[in-house]
Amino acid sequence: MNRQVVYLDNAASTPIDPEVLDAMLPWLQGIASAGNPSSIHSVGRAARSAIDLARESVADLISADFSEITFTSGGTEADNLAILGSANAEKRGRSQVATTAIEHHAVLNAVHLLEDRGWTVNTVQSDRTGHIPYSEWGTAISEQTAIVACMHANNELGTMQDIRAVVQAASKVNATVHVDAVQSLPWVDLNVRTLDFDLCAISAHKIYGPKGIGALYIKQGCSVFPLLVGGSQEREKRAGTENVAAIVGFGAAARLLKGRRAEDAKRVALLRDRLIQRMSNTLSGLRIHGGEPMLPNIVNFAIVGVEGPTLLMNLDREGICASSGAACSSGSIEPSHVLRALGCSSTQAASGVRLSLGRTTTIEEVDHVVDTLQRIVERLQSRG
Numbered sequence: 001m002n003r004q005v006v007y008l009d010n011a012a013s014t015p016i017d018p019e020v021l022d023a024m025l026p027w028l029q030g031i032a033s034a035g036n037p038s039s040i041h042s043v044g045r046a047a048r049s050a051i052d053l054a055r056e057s058v059a060d061l062i063s064a065d066f067s068e069i070t071f072t073s074g075g076t077e078a079d080n081l082a083i084l085g086s087a088n089a090e091k092r093g094r095s096q097v098a099t100t101a102i103e104h105h106a107v108l109n110a111v112h113l114l115e116d117r118g119w120t121v122n123t124v125q126s127d128r129t130g131h132i133p134y135s136e137w138g139t140a141i142s143e144q145t146a147i148v149a150c151m152h153a154n155n156e157l158g159t160m161q162d163i164r165a166v167v168q169a170a171s172k173v174n175a176t177v178h179v180d181a182v183q184s185l186p187w188v189d190l191n192v193r194t195l196d197f198d199l200c201a202i203s204a205h206k207i208y209g210p211k212g213i214g215a216l217y218i219k220q221g222c223s224v225f226p227l228l229v230g231g232s233q234e235r236e237k238r239a240g241t242e243n244v245a246a247i248v249g250f251g252a253a254a255r256l257l258k259g260r261r262a263e264d265a266k267r268v269a270l271l272r273d274r275l276i277q278r279m280s281n282t283l284s285g286l287r288i289h290g291g292e293p294m295l296p297n298i299v300n301f302a303i304v305g306v307e308g309p310t311l312l313m314n315l316d317r318e319g320i321c322a323s324s325g326a327a328c329s330s331g332s333i334e335p336s337h338v339l340r341a342l343g344c345s346s347t348q349a350a351s352g353v354r355l356s357l358g359r360t361t362t363i364e365e366v367d368h369v370v371d372t373l374q375r376i377v378e379r380l381q382s383r384g
């Protein structure tokens with residue numbers, strides 16, 4: 001791969017930290033890699049201990065109890081398990097779910113499956129800055145609401161929701177609250193005790209751990225039926241032989257994150273501010289999407305008259321990795337549902353570009369990206 005790459009797509013995925021890789025390697029080679037945590041012999045018991053340690057570390061990161069962490073194949077499965085698993089466990093005969101228009105597709109498509117099964121979905125709208133006004137929850141939640149699903153931070157914009165307000169609204173009718181914290185975990189202290197929701201999805205590859213491993217926090221006493229059945233792994237919440245190396249990597253990434261998150265967030269916020277400031281000074285037709293409260297690392301923007309994919313392709317040619325919320329399907333650009341929810345037109349919603357900084361981003365990279373953007377935008381704008 002080109003050594004000159006400037007990677008500003010950390011909200012999509014982060015590189016594996018060398019310490020995480022070191023922790024994983026012993027579980028990917030030799031006899032240790034054979035260890036099945038369900039086996040009672042020494043090799044199996046060693047794998048079980050490694051998983052226990054990782055579970056302890058992940059639980060500690062979010063102030064949960066060891067027994068409240070269920071490992072999954074990632075954030076997507078954790079979101080699916082939360083929503084479909086608690087719908088399947090619903091005993092009160094309720095059949096409504098409340099969620100937001102700006103959720104990740106892992107939540108939106110799980111909720112659509114419930115809709116196909118006859119559930120009613122009440123979708124709360126975002127304001128123009130990417131936040132859900134508290135009053136919206138009042139109308140979306142009723143005595144029939146079984147589940148309320150709200151993301152902590154949005155993956156396209158970085159905007160953060162007031163989870164305490166969501167829990168407060170849901171508790172009036174005793175609805176189960178699921179929080180997708182996949183994007184906030186790398187930057188924000190997430191304490192499940194003080195926030196007091198029931199379920200929470202997190203993912204390792206956003207915190208410098210491996211892909212294909214995540215977890216669902218399930219508060220003690222909250223009932224969730226498994227999506228995968230078979231053996232009794234993960235206290236019968238998720239059958240299948242555990243991916244020991246990936247779980248170990250998740251644990252190592254969680255320990256590392258705990259020690260450095262506050263510092264990283266402070267440093268990256270300064271870089272983000274510099275990025276926005278310099279972009280505002282140099283790019284004509286710049287529009288920044290979203291507004292505080294926000295994660296420290298995401299800048300979502302559009303340049304009037306410049307298509308997002310064209311800008312992304314030009315950045316990529318210059319070795320700069322960024323992304324867009326707009327998906328390409330069947331050769332045409334699907335506008336971002338998040339930008340649409342903010343009131344952007346289809347054209348505007350297809351023009352959004354996301355720069356997401358990470359713990360390794362430098363001031364030189366930020367300045368280089370702005371200089372390159374200025375050159376590209378001037379060239380594209382001069383072509384009319």
Ligand SMILES: Cc1ncc(COP(=O)(O)O)c(C=O)c1O
Pocket residue numbers: 011012073074075076077079104106151153154155180182183203204205212213214
């Ligand atoms: C907010 C949010 N939820 C869920 C997911 C899915 O996580 P995973 O990639 O681990 O399946 C993502 C991934 O980008 C995300 O940003």
